[in-house]
Amino acid sequence: MKILLLFLGLGAVTFLMRLSFIGLLGKRDLPERFRTALHFVPLAVFTAIIVPEVLMPGGQLTFAVSGEPRITAAIAAVIVAAFTRRVLPTIAAGMGVLWLLRWLMM
Structure with a gap:
């Protein structure tokens, strides 16, 4: 059960890291370098x-x-x-x- 919670937590952190830039700046306002970097986070x-x-x-x-x-x-x-x-x-x-x-x- 601890491993499942760990995976769910890591997935949530990864999702929130990607969402933070999109939520703060808007998807269209993101520089291309940030979009490329976010692609490699997972x-x-x-x-x-x-x-x-x-x-x-x-x-x-x-x-x-x-x-x-x-x-x-x-x-x-x-x-x-x-x-x-x-x-x-x-x-x-x-x-x-x-x-x-x-x-x-x-």
Whole structure:
């Protein structure tokens, strides 16, 4: 339940960050640089959440692909994202590889 609340809170913060510029200045009055920057806010927030969890499981920095299925799953997700540029296939590929590797390592 805490994780769901965390995701909902992060989504609300991301939405409010984007809405703040639009609400204060109006959508048509925003400079092009701000509109471009706001487009990348969700990606930046998502990256800030995921990268530490992938590279520092348990608080220890690791780059070993063979012993940690998270890194392999993240690489698979990045490859799928590069080819499809879609969120759901990216998440499905990353989670699928993670679950498969964890099941194989049991």
